[in-house]
Amino acid sequence: MGSSKLDQLKFLSVNSFGSVMGISGLSLAGRLSHNLFGTSSLIAELIGLMGIIMFVLLSVFFAIKLLKFPSVVYSEFSSPIGGNFYGAITVAILLLSSVILPYNRILGQSIWIIGTSLTLLLSYFMVSRLFKVKQDPLHAVPAMLIPAVAILNVPITGVAMPFAWIHELNLFCIAVGGVSSLIFLTMIFTRLIHHEPMAAGMNPSLLILIAPFEVGFLAYVSMTKSIDMFASTLFYFGLFLFMVLFFKAVNKSIPFSTAWWAVSFPLAVLSNAASKYAQYVNTWPTKFIAAFILILTTFVIVIIFIRTIKHLISGKLLQG
Structure with a gap:
């Protein structure tokens, strides 16, 4: 890779890791x-x-x-909006631990420990900095949920871990991720309803709003091994939000960028939740919903992947 090509990496956004989240999911x-x-x-x-x-x-x-442009990475990490996307890295690590676990338990467990440690550290930093300075209401965007959703992924991916302390850690993560998501959702909905709309390029991130409900559903079911009224409420409200937000988030008039990958993980986690729900309930309507969402998720991710490759080849993907 030539020097000019390496210089283009200055414009590689951390939200690119959303692609790993979506594909792993x-x-x-x-x-x-x-x-x-x-x-x-x-x-x-x-x-x-x-x-x-x-x-x-x-x-x-x-x-x-990071080596060539440390100031750019620091600026991105310090951003009240862009910094939240660093949670995409830790979620990707947690999901990949589940992908790898059936093939190599030691490697899968090791990756999970790394992902969990980074998730807790990042989430602590992201939440604690909210109390350091006065927050601009316009910074309350769906991406704010990523660190909280990352914590909720810990019990989903870690429920099969053999460690003696895993149960209490999973409970801790559900508590922190669940309550944090509730607080952030309130802030985000207030901003979206009472302030000017987000920039069009950020609209794909609207689907992140369904993630706390579907990830929360998967975490809760992973811990309780059953579906009760609370679990059903989480699943169906997330499904309702998906129906409300899908065409607002996935719209061909929105300029294409790596930000489009923000729709992939929410769709993938909704597909996982729908399949898990259908397994427990075992009725044809729930199976139909699961099949439909899986097909839709696959189609959307394939389209985004193809568009990403096209923009990468044309040089449009890594531009300032």
Whole structure:
């Protein structure tokens, strides 16, 4: 890679790791689909492999960016809006631990510990800095939820871990992630309703609003091993928000950028939640919902992936 190509990495946004979140989440949804519908498990595993490769490549490129342009990375991390997307890295690590775990338990557990440690550290930093200076209401955007959603991913991916302390850690993460999500959702909805609209380029991130409900559903069910009224409420309200927000977030009039990957993980986690719900309830309407959302999620991620490759080849993806 030439010097001019390396210089383009200055414009590699951390939200690019949203692609790993979406693809890894789709791989896990494919595993659930194999159990629910008998679809090919090979496809799910190949998608998971793609997620691993993309994470490695993005990590290498982002490490180069950090070495060449440390001030740019620091500015991005310090941003009250952009800094939240660093949670995408920790979520990607947690999801990849679940992708890898069936093949190598030691490696999967090690990756999970790294992801959990980084998630807790990042979430502590992101929440604590809210109390240091007066906050601008316009900074309350859906991306604010990413660190809180990251914590909720810990019990989902860690429920199978064999450690003696795992149960209490999972309870801690559900408490912190759940209450934080509730507080941030209130702030975000207040901003979206009472202030001017977000920039059009940020609209794909609207789907992040469904993530706390569906990730919360998966975390709760992972811990309780059952679906009760509370779990159903989480799942169905997230589904309702999806119906309200989908066409606002996925609109071809929105300029394409890596920000479009913000829709992939919420769709993937909704697909996982729908499949998990259908497994427990086992009725044809819930199975239909699960199948429809899986197909839609796959279609959207494929389209975003193709558009990303096209923009990368044309040189439009990494531009200031």
